Amino acid sequence: MNELLSLSRAARLAGVTRAEIQKRIRHGEMQTFEGQVAISDLLRVYPSVSLEKSGDLERVEQIKADALPRSHDEDTRLPSQDVLITRIKALAEALVQRVARVEDLEQLLDEIRDRLDEMSCKSREADATDASPNETPQDLSVWLQARRAALAETAVEAAQTQLLAKDSFLRIMSASVKMIPSGHEFFVDGNESILEAAVRSGLRLNYGCASGNCGECKARLITGEVYRLREHDYVLSEREKQMGYLLTCSHTAVTDLQLEAAEAHSPADLPEQEIQAHIRKLEPQDEGLMLVHVQTPRTNTLRFMAGQRARLRLTDGPEQELPIASCPCNGRNLLFSVRRGDDAFSKAVFETLSARQSVTLTGPYGDFVLAEDATEPAVFIALGDGIAPVKSLIEHAVSIDSIEAFHLYWSVPALQMHYHQPWCRALRDTLDNFAYTPLVDAACDDLLALLESDLEDLKTARYYVAGPSSAIEAVAEVLSRAGVASERIATERLD
Numbered sequence: 001m002n003e004l005l006s007l008s009r010a011a012r013l014a015g016v017t018r019a020e021i022q023k024r025i026r027h028g029e030m031q032t033f034e035g036q037v038a039i040s041d042l043l044r045v046y047p048s049v050s051l052e053k054s055g056d057l058e059r060v061e062q063i064k065a066d067a068l069p070r071s072h073d074e075d076t077r078l079p080s081q082d083v084l085i086t087r088i089k090a091l092a093e094a095l096v097q098r099v100a101r102v103e104d105l106e107q108l109l110d111e112i113r114d115r116l117d118e119m120s121c122k123s124r125e126a127d128a129t130d131a132s133p134n135e136t137p138q139d140l141s142v143w144l145q146a147r148r149a150a151l152a153e154t155a156v157e158a159a160q161t162q163l164l165a166k167d168s169f170l171r172i173m174s175a176s177v178k179m180i181p182s183g184h185e186f187f188v189d190g191n192e193s194i195l196e197a198a199v200r201s202g203l204r205l206n207y208g209c210a211s212g213n214c215g216e217c218k219a220r221l222i223t224g225e226v227y228r229l230r231e232h233d234y235v236l237s238e239r240e241k242q243m244g245y246l247l248t249c250s251h252t253a254v255t256d257l258q259l260e261a262a263e264a265h266s267p268a269d270l271p272e273q274e275i276q277a278h279i280r281k282l283e284p285q286d287e288g289l290m291l292v293h294v295q296t297p298r299t300n301t302l303r304f305m306a307g308q309r310a311r312l313r314l315t316d317g318p319e320q321e322l323p324i325a326s327c328p329c330n331g332r333n334l335l336f337s338v339r340r341g342d343d344a345f346s347k348a349v350f351e352t353l354s355a356r357q358s359v360t361l362t363g364p365y366g367d368f369v370l371a372e373d374a375t376e377p378a379v380f381i382a383l384g385d386g387i388a389p390v391k392s393l394i395e396h397a398v399s400i401d402s403i404e405a406f407h408l409y410w411s412v413p414a415l416q417m418h419y420h421q422p423w424c425r426a427l428r429d430t431l432d433n434f435a436y437t438p439l440v441d442a443a444c445d446d447l448l449a450l451l452e453s454d455l456e457d458l459k460t461a462r463y464y465v466a467g468p469s470s471a472i473e474a475v476a477e478v479l480s481r482a483g484v485a486s487e488r489i490a491t492e493r494l495d
């Protein structure tokens with residue numbers, strides 16, 4: 001019963017981040033076997049893993065609520081969601097006990113067969129030598145009784161049973177998908193499409209319309225079972241169907257899957273897009289800053305990498321390229337910040353722009369993105385309005401859950417300019433591996449002193465610095481003086 005679990009599944013069961021499990025492995029506290037961890041190891045490191053305490057029930061209950069097909073909402077023949085969840089949980093526990101029992105009995109059958117082979121061998125030898133065989137059927141019966149009693153005593157440990165039951169329970173509510181060749185993993189919850197789950201998890205799968213028309217989201221199913229959520233207009237050829245191709249925007253996962261699909265690895269892999277979108281909300285902040293929320297049509301979301309920019313063109317002409325301050329995991333709702341100034345674009349934003357007005361969005365642009373598959377600690381240094389692209393990077397880092405630890409330093413000229421302070425604090429309070437240091441008008445040497453006291457080793461972290469050019473150069477200069485290699489420093493200049 002010492003089963004192996006993928007890192008994502010182990011993290012979900014233990015209620016910690018995947019990065020936390022990776023850290024334990026790096027520190028030698030847990031072992032991996034081809035990228036998986038043993039349940040016994042997980043229980044040793046997290047002895048308090050428990051279904052009741054984890055809050056999964058509430059989460060799963062929500063997923064279930066979202067997942068129930070509309071037509072069933074009113075179906076009074078179905079028990080309530082609470083009843084269903086309780087029954088599934090009980091069934092999962094019973095199933096684990098039965099599986100353990102079957103495994104024990106299979107082991108016993110093997111032992112009986114070996115013993116019978118041995119008896120028949122000794123019996124032949126006894127016939128040949130005229131001696132009496134030294135084990136009788138009565139001996140076998142006594143041995144069998146003793147073995148059964150011993151097996152009953154060594155029933156699967158309660159903690160292990162509970163963990164396996166929890167895993168079975170979660171498998172009912174969500175399936176994991178492993179991408180080939182990248183090895184990236186994510187969960188499909190409830191009845192969301194494979195594409196929706198991948199985007200929500202921060203993966204960069206190819207897609208276009210997200211509604212079954214363009215075929216851009218085509219992927220090949222290697223193992224597992226899928227379910228078609230909706231009819232799609234795009235027609236797959238017979239040969240493609242035979243090879244296992246499907247549209248990820250129109251299918252969900254029934255079981256755990258292995259899927260072969262193209263992923264974007266760098267900004268160059270993403271096409272430039274032009275989308276007619278609209279202003280969803282305008283939020284004026286102190287100190288002459290406007291947060292501009294833009295929403296794209298449901299079937300035409302912007303594919304971009306965290307930290308990139310897009311160009312916003314207003315209906316009456318003015319346009320500007322701006323950092324996107326939101327996560328690509330929600331490519332439909334984009335956030336920009338615009339500082340009050342004398343240029344036509346800024347004037348239009350502050351004086352004439354209003355909610356529901358249409359805008360043209362083009363992009364993405366820029367290469368201020370997270371280092372591909374990097375897991376080492378990341379340090380984000382936002383200088384003034386450099387918080388915009390940094391916010392996008394951090395939200396993406398949280399959604400892909402592969403960075404061991406991250407620290408945000410946000411320096412502004414005046415205290416009241418920390419307009420994303422609630423977001424920073426919420427992250428700090430929610431994530432064990434996130435630290436936040438607000439700074440006001442910090443000198444570079446003070447920043448370096450802080451970094452030296454906060455980080456174990458300055459040279460092994462990755463740095464993402466955004467803000468005005470002159471400030472960035474000063475920070476990059478102190479980092480390189482401290483011995484940080486230039487390829488570990490990514491910068492985004494906002495002027």
Ligand code: FES
Binds near residue numbers: 208211217248250
């Ligand atoms: S994204 Fe267009 S068909 Fe799936």
